[in-house]
Amino acid sequence: MLNKTGIPTAEDVKKVAPSEDRLKKGPVAIIECFQEIPCNPCTEACKQGAIQPMEDINNLPRLDFDKCNGCGVCLSRCPGLAIFIVDASYSDTEAVVRIPFEYLPVPQVSDKVVGLSRAGEELGVFEVIKVQSGGRKNKTYTLWIVVPNNLAMDLRSIRLGGVRHAN
Amino acid sequence: MPKVKETEILIVGGGPAGLSAASAAANLGASVLVLERDEKPGGQLIKQTHKFFGSKKQYAGDRGYQIGDLLIEQCGNNPKVEVWTNTTALGIYEDGVVTAEGRAKHLKINPKKIIVATGASEKMITFPNNDLPGIYGAGAVQTLMNVHGIVPGRRVLMIGAGNIGLIVSYQLMQAGVEIAAIIEAAPTIGGYLVHASKIRRAGVPILTSHTITEAYGNESVEGAIICKLDEGWQPVSGSEQDLKVDVICLAVGLSPLTELCFQADCQMKYVSELSGHVPVRNEHLETTRPGLYVAGDVSGVEEASSAMVEGRLAGISAACSLGYGEDIAPKLQAEALAELSELRAGPAGQKTLRGIMNLMDKGGAVC
Numbered sequence: 186m187l188n189k190t191g192i193p194t195a196e197d198v199k200k201v202a203p204s205e206d207r208l209k210k211g212p213v214a215i216i217e218c219f220q221e222i223p224c225n226p227c228t229e230a231c232k233q234g235a236i237q238p239m240e241d242i243n244n245l246p247r248l249d250f251d252k253c254n255g256c257g258v259c260l261s262r263c264p265g266l267a268i269f270i271v272d273a274s275y276s277d278t279e280a281v282v283r284i285p286f287e288y289l290p291v292p293q294v295s296d297k298v299v300g301l302s303r304a305g306e307e308l309g310v311f312e313v314i315k316v317q318s319g320g321r322k323n324k325t326y327t328l329w330i331v332v333p334n335n336l337a338m339d340l341r342s343i344r345l346g347g348v349r350h351a352n
Numbered sequence: 353m354p355k356v357k358e359t360e361i362l363i364v365g366g367g368p369a370g371l372s373a374a375s376a377a378a379n380l381g382a383s384v385l386v387l388e389r390d391e392k393p394g395g396q397l398i399k400q401t402h403k404f405f406g407s408k409k410q411y412a413g414d415r416g417y418q419i420g421d422l423l424i425e426q427c428g429n430n431p432k433v434e435v436w437t438n439t440t441a442l443g444i445y446e447d448g449v450v451t452a453e454g455r456a457k458h459l460k461i462n463p464k465k466i467i468v469a470t471g472a473s474e475k476m477i478t479f480p481n482n483d484l485p486g487i488y489g490a491g492a493v494q495t496l497m498n499v500h501g502i503v504p505g506r507r508v509l510m511i512g513a514g515n516i517g518l519i520v521s522y523q524l525m526q527a528g529v530e531i532a533a534i535i536e537a538a539p540t541i542g543g544y545l546v547h548a549s550k551i552r553r554a555g556v557p558i559l560t561s562h563t564i565t566e567a568y569g570n571e572s573v574e575g576a577i578i579c580k581l582d583e584g585w586q587p588v589s590g591s592e593q594d595l596k597v598d599v600i601c602l603a604v605g606l607s608p609l610t611e612l613c614f615q616a617d618c619q620m621k622y623v624s625e626l627s628g629h630v631p632v633r634n635e636h637l638e639t640t641r642p643g644l645y646v647a648g649d650v651s652g653v654e655e656a657s658s659a660m661v662e663g664r665l666a667g668i669s670a671a672c673s674l675g676y677g678e679d680i681a682p683k684l685q686a687e688a689l690a691e692l693s694e695l696r697a698g699p700a701g702q703k704t705l706r707g708i709m710n711l712m713d714k715g716g717a718v719c
Binding site: 186187188189190191192193217218219220221222223224225226229241242243262264265266267287288289301302303304305322323324325341342344345 | 402403404405406407408412413414415418525526528539540541544545546547548549550551552553554555556558560561657694695696697698699700701
């Protein structure tokens, strides 16, 4: 149960996942926001009209997968760091998962990182192919990570290699 | 005789509610004095590094310290606002004079209206050895790290999975400190689940229905024993775990900081949904002592976004009662009230709404 562990269940994820067909067409946002809280920056971030305006600010976001082009603006705006972009069209066998990242050190392009699931479990070692800064004000980085197709809907974090200041 | 400082509106507390109240009142033309006991205004905002929720009207998407900087700048740019830092309000007297201690002097202020925006203080829980060095309140950990740039230790046990426990855990992880676990006595996570999920997927366990039974260590904390709680919140024998940690951080809730309201003889009421004794007040946040308003956590513990809106509402109401902006004040008040309703409309705001209904209910015990 999400509200006991912090881990979204398979059923939770199913509710916000696009179809296999849509995934294969190219980059698309997955909004893993499962609790009604007063928050709407994603609706204003989306310039494609894919994230529909909320009647009530407590509503869950609603994404039109066909309008979403996977630009990733919402990913870097979401205060909850709950939006990911999946591109299953990357190659026949691999997909790219874009994740928000706010730790140090920030991985560099071509670094190998340990991918983690929603439960923080290790999924393997994967390559970072692009790193984008959120800019001076936003500050949230976006990491592009290449994974085998079957992990595109599983990888959501990386193991932290942060410096241990307190040693 | 020391000189008495005259001002139209005195605001006690320079956090999100107080600063929002100051600029709202000054924008309508009132002269405002803010007392802030810390060396810098901004309250808890200056320690918040995460992006805030809410809507654009409450600066959603900006990080807490950025919002703090903005509020400080708004007050700094307004010639009608004066801020006295390192100044602590001491008492509000029958004749309306407020005394304060600041710059090693005993100060007297004679305001026409008062807005109390003193915030909240952290709760403590009891367990053996809870006085060992290495046991901190979450606010202290944030002050150490985000104001002074000092990490509190290497490995932390966080107690409490409300928003503060989750956010401070995340900040510790960002500073390179390991979180052994976040434990929560309640059966479910109290804070926003998006905060919980981002910590969980980085590998930190969140253990609901768990509590601390004792801390141990010679000179300072060396570890903690935690255990499971059953449905009746009783320890499950045999479920004990020993966690080697050098810091135990308590994020077990806040209480409204209401001493000034009690002392000023505002009618008070205990409302558990608002986290303690809070002053009875009307829709525009005026208490039962005419001319004394409240805003932010002192009137019921909530989020900073609603504290800012409450501050604005109290500032407008106090200024309007002095004759400023009488033409536009009703519209501004209605806008602020609509924003508050919007913020509290979802499941997360139901507790606050129940608390306010309870508070406004004329029946029940008041003191």
